[in-house]
Amino acid sequence: xxxxxxxxxVKPGRPEVIKTDIAKDTRYxxxxxxxxxxxxxFRIGATGIHDKGTMRGRLFTTYQRKPSEKNWTTxxxxxxxxxxxxxxxxTQFSTVAAEYVIFSHFVRLFSFVDYSGFCSTxxxxxxxxxxxxxxxxxxxxxxxxxxxxx
Numbered sequence: 001x002x003x004x005x006x007x008x009x010v011k012p013g014r015p016e017v018i019k020t021d022i023a024k025d026t027r028y029x030x031x032x033x034x035x036x037x038x039x040x041x042f043r044i045g046a047t048g049i050h051d052k053g054t055m056r057g058r059l060f061t062t063y064q065r066k067p068s069e070k071n072w073t074t075x076x077x078x079x080x081x082x083x084x085x086x087x088x089x090x091t092q093f094s095t096v097a098a099e100y101v102i103f104s105h106f107v108r109l110f111s112f113v114d115y116s117g118f119c120s121t122x123x124x125x126x127x128x129x130x131x132x133x134x135x136x137x138x139x140x141x142x143x144x145x146x147x148x149x150x
Contacts, residue, residue: 006020021086022056028090030099030139032132039122042112043079044106046099049092053141059084082125083132087143095148098139105135 022029028048035041047058087095091136109131112120118126 010096013048022059022084023086023088024054025058026052026055026086026088028092029058030085030087030095030102031059031081032083032102032128033081033130034122034125035079036080036085040119041117042082042110042120042125043114043117044099045101045116046095048090049086049096049099053084076117083129085136085139088148093149094143097142097146101138101142102132105124105131108138 002125029046031045032049033045035042045058047053047055085098085101087098106118110120
């Protein structure tokens with residue numbers, strides 16, 4: 001695995017494990033979370049694509065915001081982390097490109113209910129992790145190519 005991408009596997013619902021593993025200054029990364037209030041809702045996310053904040057900040061403060069009826073993500077708080085990829089030497093574009101790889105795969109498997117959220121039965125959480133893990137080699141190639149191109 002290239003040094004550029006460090007992938008963390010976590011037990012669902014254990015964000016403190018990631019908090020200690022992710023570097024404080026890492027900006028770019030990808031993640032998949034499951035809603036605890038609506039366990040049939042899942043979300044694919046990326047950090048650093050708006051060129052602000054850190055991955056840790058996104059994972060641990062964004063999902064603590066006040067719920068808003070206008071925002072699908074905060075409306076379905078709290079979220080538990082299923083999978084995280086820290087892209088240590090990532091760029092804005094390499095992260096977006098890798099997120100597209102995940103979206104293009106998952107859009108064939110699940111019904112999306114928001115631009116980043118999809119619906120399924122809660123029991124598929126481990127299958128979701130297996131699916132995204134099956135994409136890791138492709139994610140690494142896309143990230144490496146985009147970083148080397150830039």
